[in-house]
Amino acid sequence: MTMPVYPPKPSPGDRVAVVSPGAGLPGLFPRPFELGLERLRKEYGLEPVEYPATRRMGSTPRERADDVHAAFADPDVKAVFTSIGGDDQITVLPLLDRELIRANPKPFFGVSDNTNLLAFLYGTGIVGYHGGTVMTSLGRPGAMNPVTAESLRAALFTPGPYELRPAERFNDIERDWADPATFDAEPQSRPGAGWTWVNADRVVEGRAWGGCLEIVGWLLMADREVPRDLSVFDGGVLFLETSEELPGGEEVFRTLRNMGERGLLGRFSALLMGRPKTWSFEKPNSPGEAERYAAGQREAVLRAMRVYAPDTTIVFDVDLGHTDPQVVMPYGGTVRVDGPARRITVTY
Known part of the structure; x- marks a missing residue:
């Protein structure tokens, strides 16, 4: 067991992955998803990059694992955001390449069903971030909650205590x-x-x-x-x-x-x-x-x-x-x- 270390943080202007390792709910509810992507661009200065299964309901565990691998392996992608949770991400875990992810540590943001991947990262030696999903935190109606927005900004860009x-x-x-x-x-x-x-x-x-x-x-x-x-x-x-x-x-x-x-x-x-x-x-x-x-x-x-x-x-x-x-x-x-x-x- 390796105690987790913090991965390098992104900077404004960087590309970040958006994946759906749980459920492809952006395909059913595009409005909060698009709003969340817009806020990633305008409020955080990051450029979201979607992967093939991000908006696809019913994608297979293998397809979702492939998206996770591609996001971590791409050297131009500096962080990984999940769209939302789900209820079967546990079926993705056996398909993940631990060595690939360990060799390419990146901040990973997700809650709910993404507890699966956060626990996986813990065991892989990478600190993850419980929070910051695109559809809920970033896609909140009206505006982001200021408490949420401030915490996410600190987690993204500022190392140290908060x-x-x-x-x-x-x-x-x-x-x-x-x-x-x-x-x-x-x-x-x-x-x-x-x-x-x-x-x-x-x-x-x-x-x-x-x-x-x-x-x-x-x-x-x-x-x-x-x-x-x-x-x-x-x-x-x-x-x-x-x-x-x-x-x-x-x-x-x-x-x-x-x-x-x-x-x-x-x-x-x-x-x-x-x-x-x-x-x-x-x-x-x-x-x-x-x-x-x-x-x-x-x-x-x-x-x-x-x-x-x-x-x-x-x-x-x-x-x-x-x-x-x-x-x-x-x-x-x-x-x-x-x-x-x-x-x-x-x-x-």
Whole structure:
């Protein structure tokens, strides 16, 4: 197991790859995708380069793996962005050429199903970036969220420490991408209540690992991209978040319980738990239902941690997942969790 190193950062004017190693949703919803590409050009000064399967729904795992290989192998491409997530990227992992990617390290940006590739990069020795998908972060209606935009800019161009702060306002209610009116105004938001700290009596600094909880569970079930030697996680920072599928509290507890039985939870010195998404088109929760869902998830996390890692520092409602804004987490990079000062600093 090689501890990850940070790949070289791009500069304004560079070409960056845009791939869909999960789902080719740009083909179904071109509006947020095109908006995201435009912002890459105009707001970040980068030139996006699409690959054959980027807009193609139903592409094979081999076709998607070929796009990933081509993006990393091209010396003129300086970073790799994903369009969005999906639900079967795990089938791409066995097809990836680890040596090719290790020989051509580049910043890789993605969330959700892209937890698969982020975990792959961690095991390959490359720091990845959990955040920054084209259709969601960059293609947000109205304008990019300033918190998201600032974090992404720092992760792209500025090495060194970056302090995260609780979002003053947030949103997790989606609007229909197929409706042009969706993009006429920014999403409505509501006040945030800050972070909630548990066991905040120490300072923890370590490498970050985790991602979307459902995908982490799948990786464990498939026995992929989780190091055999769990000591690589000792003293590290685990970060987790849940998706728009809104897994119930009992499912969250069971996944964490099984991670505890695997010996994972007790290895980490801190857990950053992303603000849970509480609304979806399939489950359009009322404000009261959303509040109860979030409270149920928090209790599920605490229930598992009390058994398997009772002394771990925990921070709830960090804006690192499927809600808006979305900060970028360095996957495999250094994260400092300062409990007494109530501060979180990541190193990009």
